[in-house]
Amino acid sequence: MHINKIMVIGAGQMGSGIAQVAAQAGLEVVLNDIKDEFVRRGLNTITKNLSRDVEKGRKTEEEKRAILARIQPSTDLADAKDVQLVIEAAVENMEIKCDIFRKLDSIAPAGAILATNTSSLPITEIAAVTKRPELVIGMHFMNPVPVMKLVEVIRGLATSNETYQTIEELSKKMGKVPVEVNDFPGFVSNRILLPMINEAIYCVYEGVATPEAIDEVMKLGMNHPMGPLTLADFIGLDTCLAIMEVLHEGLGDSKYRPCPLLRKYVKAGWLGKKSGRGFYVYEG
Ligand SMILES: CC(=O)CC(=O)SCCNC(=O)CCNC(=O)[C@H](O)C(C)(C)COP(=O)(O)OP(=O)(O)OC[C@H]1O[C@@H](n2cnc3c(N)ncnc32)[C@H](O)[C@@H]1OP(=O)(O)O
Numbered sequence: 483m484h485i486n487k488i489m490v491i492g493a494g495q496m497g498s499g500i501a502q503v504a505a506q507a508g509l510e511v512v513l514n515d516i517k518d519e520f521v522r523r524g525l526n527t528i529t530k531n532l533s534r535d536v537e538k539g540r541k542t543e544e545e546k547r548a549i550l551a552r553i554q555p556s557t558d559l560a561d562a563k564d565v566q567l568v569i570e571a572a573v574e575n576m577e578i579k580c581d582i583f584r585k586l587d588s589i590a591p592a593g594a595i596l597a598t599n600t601s602s603l604p605i606t607e608i609a610a611v612t613k614r615p616e617l618v619i620g621m622h623f624m625n626p627v628p629v630m631k632l633v634e635v636i637r638g639l640a641t642s643n644e645t646y647q648t649i650e651e652l653s654k655k656m657g658k659v660p661v662e663v664n665d666f667p668g669f670v671s672n673r674i675l676l677p678m679i680n681e682a683i684y685c686v687y688e689g690v691a692t693p694e695a696i697d698e699v700m701k702l703g704m705n706h707p708m709g710p711l712t713l714a715d716f717i718g719l720d721t722c723l724a725i726m727e728v729l730h731e732g733l734g735d736s737k738y739r740p741c742p743l744l745r746k747y748v749k750a751g752w753l754g755k756k757s758g759r760g761f762y763v764y765e766g
């Protein structure tokens with residue numbers, strides 16, 4: 483199926499990045515969130531990224547303007563009435579995602595693909611709340627979306643080959659490398675990454691070392707570009723906790739229990755970079 487207009491739901495860290503990369507690939511994008519101020523925040527992030535590209539000579543001012551002109555703000559799901567694809571990037575919460583997919587099922591055109599950027603939640607279960615499970619798929623981008631090449635493409639039990647092929651081709655058109663992964667908790671990326679981040683948080687909790695020392699060990703010792711605690715703050719501690727809960731519940735092994743310190747930080751509203759403080763404090 484030819485895709486030229488999509489809706490991105492959620493204008494947060496991931497949704498704004500997905501909208502930017504889609505518009506850069508020439509697609510018309512409807513960027514949706516629950517409040518106009520959240521959509522504007524997402525558009526500001528995209529504008530900042532594009533301005534940096536212009537400063538660095540990677541894009542002209544005209545290209546930046548043309549990309550921004552392809553992104554239409556929205557706070558109404560009814561704006562999905564004429565898109566060929568929706569990519570949902572709302573919060574990592576099953577009830578909220580299922581509620582969005584139920585509503586989309588009666589708004590989006592009959593043949594439209596409904597994709598989710600979920601970090602860990604079961605695609606099969608999300609698909610099952612719609613009447614179009616063959617058109618539901620996981621399209622899991624990595625943070626920050628404009629930079630990271632990977633898209634994990636995850637079939638639900640009923641996802642059709644045509645849907646898979648369409649999303650595989652679109653990922654490449656967006657300059658990404660699609661990798662097929664099966665529908666199990668955390669897929670591959672977060673099945674491996676989040677237990678490592680959780681262990682790093684346990685090291686803080688048990689007093690093995692300070693956050694700075696732990697990050698320094700993994701940067702200097704393992705050549706990680708960001709230490710695990712900096713990365714946790716970057717991802718969002720609420721998202722990290724949600725993923726650990728999905729692994730713990732979905733795989734039933736106590737090794738996936740979220741560290742009590744992670745839970746405490748989320749309860750305190752210390753969500754990392756996006757809230758101004760997590761393991762580290764971020765200015766303005
Ligand atoms: C949780 C999930 O479900 C799945 C996930 O996403 S797991 C998380 C996956 N992501 C990671 O592991 C990220 C690990 N960190 C990194 O790769 C790097 O630190 C980084 C690419 C984020 C930044 O790179 P860096 O070399 O450390 O810093 P920096 O020089 O500032 O950035 C490098 C380039 O990336 C760009 N960049 C950095 N952060 C960016 C952002 N948030 N948005 C857009 N572009 C960004 C910068 O523009 C810069 O390019 P230019 O200087 O040419 O403009």
Ligand SMILES: NC(=O)C1=CN([C@@H]2O[C@H](COP(=O)(O)OP(=O)(O)OC[C@H]3O[C@@H](n4cnc5c(N)ncnc54)[C@H](O)[C@@H]3O)[C@@H](O)[C@H]2O)C=CC1
Nearest residue numbers: 492493494495496497515516571572573574600601625717
């Ligand atoms: N943060 C990360 O590093 C990554 C996150 N993800 C996944 O992407 C999704 C979004 O994560 P982030 O962008 O980090 O979250 P975020 O907290 O930055 O943004 C989430 C956005 O969703 C919006 N939202 C909530 N309910 C909504 C609804 N009903 N309709 C429309 N918008 C709604 C919020 O207002 C917010 O703007 C989650 O499923 C997460 O697991 C995937 C890859 C990486």
